[in-house]
Amino acid sequence: MSPLPVFAAGSNAAHGAIVPIAKYVADGTTVSPSFSNIPQGYQDLMLVSSVRSSATTSSLVSLYILPNGDSSNNKSVTTLNGNGSSAASARYTTSPFEYSANVPTQQSAPFVFGTQITHILNYANTTTYKTILTRWACDLNGAGLTGINCVLYPYTTAITSLTAIVDGVVNLVAGTTFTLYGVRSIGQ
Amino acid sequence: MSMYPIASYTTTASGGDATITLSSIPATFTHLQLRVFARDTTSGTGMTGGYMRFNGDSGGNYARHYVEGDGASATSGASSPSQFSAGQFLVMPKAGDTANAWATWVIDILDYANTNKNKTMKGIAGVDLNGSGQVYLGSSLWMSTAAINSILLGASTNFAQGTRVDLYGISTSNATGA
Numbered sequence: 001m002s003p004l005p006v007f008a009a010g011s012n013a014a015h016g017a018i019v020p021i022a023k024y025v026a027d028g029t030t031v032s033p034s035f036s037n038i039p040q041g042y043q044d045l046m047l048v049s050s051v052r053s054s055a056t057t058s059s060l061v062s063l064y065i066l067p068n069g070d071s072s073n074n075k076s077v078t079t080l081n082g083n084g085s086s087a088a089s090a091r092y093t094t095s096p097f098e099y100s101a102n103v104p105t106q107q108s109a110p111f112v113f114g115t116q117i118t119h120i121l122n123y124a125n126t127t128t129y130k131t132i133l134t135r136w137a138c139d140l141n142g143a144g145l146t147g148i149n150c151v152l153y154p155y156t157t158a159i160t161s162l163t164a165i166v167d168g169v170v171n172l173v174a175g176t177t178f179t180l181y182g183v184r185s186i187g188q
Numbered sequence: 189m190s191m192y193p194i195a196s197y198t199t200t201a202s203g204g205d206a207t208i209t210l211s212s213i214p215a216t217f218t219h220l221q222l223r224v225f226a227r228d229t230t231s232g233t234g235m236t237g238g239y240m241r242f243n244g245d246s247g248g249n250y251a252r253h254y255v256e257g258d259g260a261s262a263t264s265g266a267s268s269p270s271q272f273s274a275g276q277f278l279v280m281p282k283a284g285d286t287a288n289a290w291a292t293w294v295i296d297i298l299d300y301a302n303t304n305k306n307k308t309m310k311g312i313a314g315v316d317l318n319g320s321g322q323v324y325l326g327s328s329l330w331m332s333t334a335a336i337n338s339i340l341l342g343a344s345t346n347f348a349q350g351t352r353v354d355l356y357g358i359s360t361s362n363a364t365g366a
Contacts, residue, residue, distance in 0.1 A: 017190075044223060076318035078259045078316045078322065078323050080324075082262075088257075088262050089259055090257075091316075091321065093319060121290075122290070122352060129289050129290065131292045131315065133292040133313075133314045152317065152321070154289075184193065185193050185196045186196045
């Protein structure tokens, strides 16, 4: 294997690889914020979020990310998480939503938001299924959960929009944020 | 903190690549991040794993720890030092696994150019195959204080055509260290 071309300092070197595309800040009245018309010129997407649900349950609830507004029952996810005393793994198939993380609710410790970083590599590729990998965490000072979720979106379609929804399709608490970044490669 | 693309490679050969080497890595960044979209040509089903080496070192100087979830249970493991231990949490689909499904790896190598530290990498890796799959939180140790100037990614057999590797350098601010 010959050495790869190394990115030389030049005009493009002045620009970082992580390019902000869009940001959403919840005001407490929105159920499912969406990023649409996602540019197709990056190598990967990275979604950084800080989320709290208005659900009234005391347990953590699921956060879902829908590519291309697709809510058909075709998603599969493998999860790994730890709750402070043990670790567990689970799988969900034929799901309408991309189960990406667990987040706190209005009944959780005050002012606590779950944090998530979601990676979608090769999102604009039209010959491969999409793998959506999320590292997430939520600590409630005495309880909590942290984990990794890997979702298969079984379509070769390029991802052009992302929509976020929490369990029960309830409002996101004010202060919830989603920031979408494009990760550019050499020449992009 | 800013991230910059250093190198990129896509497997174009129909038979794939047994290894992918990113060489001549500049020492001017603070950290490195590898972002990999991969699949292996190993026949059969059930997923397989890749490995990593630094600076062409094929000695038994690598170790690893990981936590893995397979959809039913979570397990943790480690390995004795060997030449294949680095990155052994880097799971990939095999040739017979779900068509068009690919693995995602995001790997961080902190302080890669520091010559006073052995090198620790950490990463997350995942594959879901709609009925099977694995996710990993892993780390590996390279027992060398040498600055990392090349990274080899090894497949179980070959990386499949379409495998994509992107290497980024992460810089810090001289003023704030952020």
